[in-house]
Amino acid sequence: MRTRRSLLDLDDLTAEELNFIFERARSFEKQPAPKRLDGIACVNMFFEHSTRTFTSFNLAELRLGADVVNLAPKDLSLATKGESIEDTAITLHAMGVSVLVVRHTEAGLPARIAQAFDGHVINAGDGTHAHPTQALLDIHTLLEEFGDLHGRTVAIVGDVLHSRVANSTLRGVLRLGGNVVLVGPESFLPDAYAEPGVGVARDLDAVLGEVDAVILLRIQRERFAQLPLDERHYIAGYQLNRKRLLRLRPSTIVMHPGPYNRGVELDESVLTYAGWRYASQVMHGVAVRMAALDLIVNGITAC
Numbered sequence: 524m525r526t527r528r529s530l531l532d533l534d535d536l537t538a539e540e541l542n543f544i545f546e547r548a549r550s551f552e553k554q555p556a557p558k559r560l561d562g563i564a565c566v567n568m569f570f571e572h573s574t575r576t577f578t579s580f581n582l583a584e585l586r587l588g589a590d591v592v593n594l595a596p597k598d599l600s601l602a603t604k605g606e607s608i609e610d611t612a613i614t615l616h617a618m619g620v621s622v623l624v625v626r627h628t629e630a631g632l633p634a635r636i637a638q639a640f641d642g643h644v645i646n647a648g649d650g651t652h653a654h655p656t657q658a659l660l661d662i663h664t665l666l667e668e669f670g671d672l673h674g675r676t677v678a679i680v681g682d683v684l685h686s687r688v689a690n691s692t693l694r695g696v697l698r699l700g701g702n703v704v705l706v707g708p709e710s711f712l713p714d715a716y717a718e719p720g721v722g723v724a725r726d727l728d729a730v731l732g733e734v735d736a737v738i739l740l741r742i743q744r745e746r747f748a749q750l751p752l753d754e755r756h757y758i759a760g761y762q763l764n765r766k767r768l769l770r771l772r773p774s775t776i777v778m779h780p781g782p783y784n785r786g787v788e789l790d791e792s793v794l795t796y797a798g799w800r801y802a803s804q805v806m807h808g809v810a811v812r813m814a815a816l817d818l819i820v821n822g823i824t825a826c
């Protein structure tokens with residue numbers, strides 16, 4: 524039975540908790556963190572490839588003094604011995620594990636584990652569904668830049684349909700009072716994405732001069748069998764390149780959850796653009812994950 528706090532999507536966090544995470548992340552970035560996970564066992568279960576998120580969670584747990592175990596799919600007996608994911612979670616709990624950080628190709632799998640596991644489950648990305656800690660680090664990066672998101676517009680560009688980052692970051696921007704314009708071809712961005720506060724646009728050139736931040740997305744080829752459009756057309760319409768950078772206001776920042784594909788959603792000139800914030804996102808990722816772990820395990824506490 525699920526009796527403890529988990530973080531499966533941003534909706535699991537109240538407004539007060541969101542603020543707590545950003546403030547605590549700021550304080551962790553200023554001074555060495557107290558060992559707030561001392562004696563807490565965390566298991567990272569990444570069933571899908573990950574470089575950034577995996578390393579970032581590891582560093583966050585270690586910096587808070589947790590005991591950390593990493594399981595790759597080949598280490599998980601359920602992969603070969605028929606054990607269900609729920610029974611694996613029960614076993615890990617009996618061993619004293621308190622936190623499971625889970626990434627999986629299947630949307631909803633972390634939620635299923637959370638039903639069986641008497642501990643905390645953190646979703647590190649499930650299929651096309653959600654990626655709450657990426658959203659938190661994206662919002663933290665935006666807040667560090669702009670102070671607050673009221674009246675700000677964020678463009679999310681590219682393969683929105685297959686992006687859990689787009690789903691979660693979009694919710695985060697709306698909750699903090701900002702607006703979102705989604706930009707992409709119909710095969711990557713159905714009209715149905717439009718809602719109050721969220722526009723759908725097809726013409727990237729027309730949008731670039733109107734926004735405060737641009738978040739680029741990778742074409743997530745591992746999530747569909749065949750590219751639904753010609754890649755050259757995609758690049759012609761949606762790649763952020765030297766010419767398109769000139770359309771941005773000088774204060775507009777450009778972000779990407781990574782991994783980025785040079786020559787597809789961006790060209791080399793983006794990597795030297797003054798407003799390119801990729802490294803800041805990655806840096807903030809560690810502190811934000813520390814703050815999220817602190818909140819989920821310890822609740823709202825004084826530092």
Ligand code: NCD
Binds near residue numbers: 575648
């Ligand atoms: C993203 C992911 O895996 O969802 N990357 C990340 O976690 N930083 C985005 C992607 O794979 O394109």
